[in-house]
Amino acid sequence: MKLQKMVWMGVWAFGAASAQAAGVTLTMSCNSSEQEIQYCKKMAAEWGAKTGNTLELLSIPQSSSDILGLFRQMLAGKSDKLDVLQIDVVWPGILKDQLLDLKPYTNGVEKNHFPAMVANNTVNGKLLAMPWLTDAGVMFYRKDLLAKYGEKPPSTWAELTATAKKVMDAERKAGNAAMQGFVFQAKAYEGLSCTGLEWVASFGGGSIIDRAGKTTINNPQAAKALDMAAGWIGTIAPQGVLNYAEEEARGVFQSGNAVFMRNWPYAWALGNGADSGVKGKIGVITMPKGDGPDSTGAAALGGWQMAVSKYSKHPKEAADLVLYLTSEAVQKERAITLASNPTIPKLYQDKDILAANPFYGDLFETLKVAIPRPATVTGVKYNEVSAAFWNATHEVLSGKSTGTASVKKLEGKIDAIRRGPSW
Known part of the structure; x- marks a missing residue:
């Protein structure tokens, strides 16, 4: 009231x-x-x-x-x-x-x-x-830094990981101890459902729940995608990224202290604002691919x-x-x-x-491949399903679980939600 x-x-x-x-x-x-x-x-x-x-x-x-x-x-x-x-x-x-x-x-x-x-x-x-x-989620990058070190914008997650580490290490050696390779949304909230879905889908791991309502998250490619992301924590991404939402990631990138950033398009105008430390230095590419035959760039809608x-x-x-x-x-x-x-x-x-x-x-190009979260099929239960997914993903990122164990446990949680009142 x-x-x-x-x-x-x-x-x-x-x-x-x-x-x-x-x-x-x-x-x-x-x-x-x-x-x-x-x-x-x-x-x-x-x-x-x-x-x-x-x-x-x-x-x-x-x-x-x-x-x-x-x-x-x-x-x-x-x-x-x-x-x-x-x-x-x-x-x-x-x-x-x-x-x-x-x-x-x-x-x-x-x-x-x-x-x-x-x-x-x-x-x-x-x-x-x-x-x-x-x-839709997009990948921002520092055009000037990639050019400086002779690197091209990555098309796969493996390329992004390697480029991020190379540039980050070189910039730190040159005096910027605050430089990070990659910042993104990894806090346990809806934003992590978006980033997690992008990782899983890019490896050919499906969309958590298919349009027929079947739980599909428990598969090797989904597990592999989450393990990949966990490998970034403490290497090319700061430990603090586990508490980053959109604005925290943007703050690091816009201050000039990150090579790559996953965010939404709104960050473009702000990143090129008069008070931005990276004005005129930002590039935008579609989300990278995974490593399987069914891999593709995937952006959360x-x-x-x-x-x-x-x-x-x-x-x-x-x-x-x-x-x-x-x-x-x-x-x-x-x-x-x-x-x-x-x-x-x-x-x-x-x-x-x-x-x-x-x-x-x-x-x-990003919007053409944007993928919706499983909200339509889950209906009134979407919030429960999304929370279960972001919590499972966060456990892997924080080192409390493996990808394989997490997706198996998540399947059970989603099926339990399904057994409740109809979605």
């Missing part, structure tokens, strides 16, 4: 002057960052002027878990006070019973978006959300979607708003003004967008 009271303190209304009488009033959640709030206000005013409707923006907490908690509370109560929701990429399965099927409203426009995102948002044949912005509550009194208008906000024109404007990653592949060839975001050419 405290959370709900806090949230409802901030509501802004925008629309045409006559909209109060002529049109309908919708309420949409908006990201809590000031930049996003200002953009949502702009979009609300434009859509209101276009349709004669009024859009109220609902302020929400900063934490994703708090946002999900609020949404679940409101939807469980069948509240009609929230029509359009911005939802995380792992939420469609969790909220599947309370979101509107958008297929009757789209006229097939979802085919213009990345197939992996559309598949992620489709549960039991229903399109529960439209892609709004996308994200992230991003946000637009969905409509099943309890909205105005589903048609709400769906129209979702289609407007996720349209090509709006996504292009967001990409240029906010460096927001589009969910429409053709926009990565748009000259205006590439002028504003030169690295989008490289990012497109």
